[in-house]
Amino acid sequence: MDVRQLRAIVTVAEVGSVTRAAEVLHLVQPAVTRQIRTLEQELGVPLFERTAQGMRPTEAGVIMVDRARRALNELERARAEVQPTLGEVTGIVTVGLLDSTSDLLAEPLVTAVARDHPGVVLRLMTAYSGHLQQWLDDGDLDLALLYDLDSTPSLNTRILVRERLWVVAPPSAGLRADVAVPLAEAARHPLVMPAAGHALRGLVDAAAARAGVEVRVAVQTNSLRVQKQLVLAGHGWTVLPGVGIADDAALGIVSAAPLSEPEVWRSIVLAAARSGRTPPAVVTVAAELVRQVGSAVAGGRWPSAWIEGTEGLAGGD
Incomplete structure (x- = not known):
């Protein structure tokens, strides 16, 4: 097993084609094919299968590609560290x-x-x-x-x-940064929230339990960008960290206010x-x-x- 073989399997996995991998590596196609076959023979398992969508790693291939990528990254880091310019952090x-x-x-x-x-x-x-x-x-x-x-x-x-969580709503809601919104008031609206198990969702659920507030989750998404999009589309309000909505609130894209009763911090x-x-x-x-x-x-x-x-x-x- 050598570095050329590792580069070959990682590149083929990334581009999905031996031909394209050869172009990326500046090699001829037979050389890339030979490197993969030699490694498969050494390991005794196939690493790729041909599909209509291109070369796809097998279960063993996924493991090898993951480990090979890390090994190549570590080698690249080592090279950068041992070839420094005098007095310069590299x-x-x-x-x-x-x-x-x-x-x-x-x-x-x-x-x-x-x-x-x-x-x-x-x-x-x-x-x-x-x-x-x-x-x-x-x-x-x-x-x-x-x-x-x-x-x-x-x-x-x-x-x-430490930062406080904010209630986020469409501009028409008129939420203001200087007027906090109680969780009970936010919960009167359907909420767009991350799925259960997400850390932010856990903070909000725990706060609701402490306050005796029932939260009605209308849509679940683990994307901050999608949360804001769905709020603007009228699917409900949401709760986000202030850093995630500061620019949008300043531009008037959303309205937002600190969450209160209880305050929730992360x-x-x-x-x-x-x-x-x-x-x-x-x-x-x-x-x-x-x-x-x-x-x-x-x-x-x-x-x-x-x-x-x-x-x-x-x-x-």
Whole structure:
């Protein structure tokens, strides 16, 4: 088993064709076919099957492609770390951002890292907290923003921000940032919410149970963008973190107000895998991400957010 074989199976899996993979790898088609067949002979199992839609990994192929991709990523990272420019932090860092924070943090983080640490290559992935945690546990991420998570045997966490959840409605509802909306009032409307088991849904369900409020969920979706679209289409109201709707509310696309009776808060944490060695590039990006979070809160771009350890509310209600 060698690197060329690993690149061949990953590329074929990604593009779905040996011919296209050969073009991507700048090889002739028989060479790619030979690399795959040699690896299949070594393993004693087929890795791909031909279908009308192209080359599709078998069950064994899916496992090998996943492991091969990680191995190639680690080799690429090692090469970047052992060939540094004197005095320059270099390396590849993969960061997971919560969907609700990506619009606020992605561009400033990339800009700052590119300006101050040009030897660092950033890879950004966005998803909900549960997915990011799984990718972090699997080694696919170096760092991730998660929420409402304590340190675990596999992860170190640091609380960065506490933020309040908001009620979100069409503009015609006239919700205002300076007038909080009780959960009982929001629950008079059908709600567009994530599916049961989602962390945000769990926070809202727990708050409803404490307040003795019955919540009627009209539509379930695990997409923040779809939640907002369905609210605007008249399918109900929703509950989202302030950071996820700040721009829309400022532009009048939606109306929004802090949730009250009870107030519901979530904690944003920076998480990293517990390991014996943290590359300098990862440490550098983690510090920059913390700075960007602090800047967003201090600048009022993250509504109803507290920087952990401070005494006041930044961003206002």
